């Protein structure tokens with residue numbers, strides 16, 4: 066009896082001392098992370114070079130691959146181990162822009178602010194045609210009946226005249242305390258998640274919504290299609306064509322133009338004046354499957370018991386082609402590298418393996434992350450394999466360049482205490498708002514499907530939703546250095562904590 070008591074007391078003190086020494090270690094590591102991340106920061110230097118020198122990183126393109134090579138070298142220079150490419154697509158074609166111009170030449174001259182949509186074909190040199198306004202292709206039968214024989218040599222203005230909706234209020238939005246509180250107060254998620262196989266199946270039809278229309282107008286001899294979106298201030302959205310695979314449609318010259326120019330053309334037609342357009346587009350298609358790579362790297366775990374377990378962090382590396390992908394998703398891509406660079410630089414030996422993945426093809430259909438998951442965790446319709454059970458958590462960053470204010474728990478209430486503990490020590494860097502809410506439309510959905518605890522951070526929106534997202538203004542000017550420095554420090558601290566914890570992050574209990 067006496068011996069048992071003594072043992073119990075000894076065990077209690079051992080736990081207490083362990084806990085105490087872990088706290089001392091945590092405090093020291095946090096100070097070192099802050100020193101490296103704020104005083105020796107590399108994050109903005111990396112982003113400048115990535116976005117200004119390498120620019121757009123459209124899935125399948127040579128530009129993507131050149132940027133991936135540069136990035137993998139940065140990862141090696143930063144001390145990451147097992148840096149490698151893993152191919153994610155064997156049927157994703159390449160497309161690059163060479164030259165384009167769009168002008169109105171009658172009734173007088175106006176240079177049109179335009180950008181080609183991805184995967185559009187070259188025009189037949191410089192071409193000229195009258196504008197015809199087609200407001201909708203919802204009813205293709207009616208459209209065929211109305212326009213057969215009338216489109217030869219025409220430039221089609223497609224869609225309704227954009228609403229005259231000017232940006233109002235602050236262009237740069239940050240969450241208020243009240244908004245964060247409301248997110249935390251949610252008891253159940255309001256956003257429902259579609260099972261991944263159903264989501265992918267749905268995209269197969271929704272992504273090619275304009276195919277029949279484009280084929281019809283081309284067969285009728287139309288020269289080009291011009292369309293727009295309803296955010297004024299000259300913002301161009303050349304996203305949203307998903308003809309990325311070999312063998313599928315190559316759309317005729319297809320441009321987005323600025324809404325103000327669309328409005329002028331549409332109003333002139335209403336007044337009975339027919340504007341004339343001169344344009345050219347030169348693009349190049351190629352079949353280079355070696356461009357289609359995810360970039361993987363890690364700091365390998367060192368604890369004999371825990372090194373087989375992994376904390377996985379990810380961000381998509383591809384972008385649309387009009388800006389330089391600085392906010393979507395260059396900033397977050399370099400934040401991942403910077404977080405691991407910081408931990409390496411301070412000499413931290415992770416207990417669990419800290420692995421990062423930069424995914425290609427997110428903008429198309431989560432191609433990169435889905436391929437990684439299939440390769441490592443089993444087929445989409447199979448039961449997740451044992452390797453998936455060794456992933457403690459997947460953390461994703463893909464909400465622009467704004468500061469991290471907390472985390473979407475993605476319907477995993479059991480993970481709340483883990484992240485409360487993570488954010489407690491860095492209250493002066495982030496509110497650490499934890500919401501049970503699901504956020505969707507990016508790569509953490511892939512890992513969630515495999516029942517890996519998968520999360521995405523809550524980030525300040527800044528000008529992401531209204532100005533930079535998929536536009537020609539997705540450039541470095543909209544990335545505040547302080548925000549991404551902070552994010553790298555927060556991420557480094559978060560993965561340090563998850564690596565040190567005794568237990569893996571709890572998984573959702575599936576019914």
Ligand SMILES: [Zn+2]
Pocket residue numbers: 381393394463
């Ligand atoms: Zn993105």
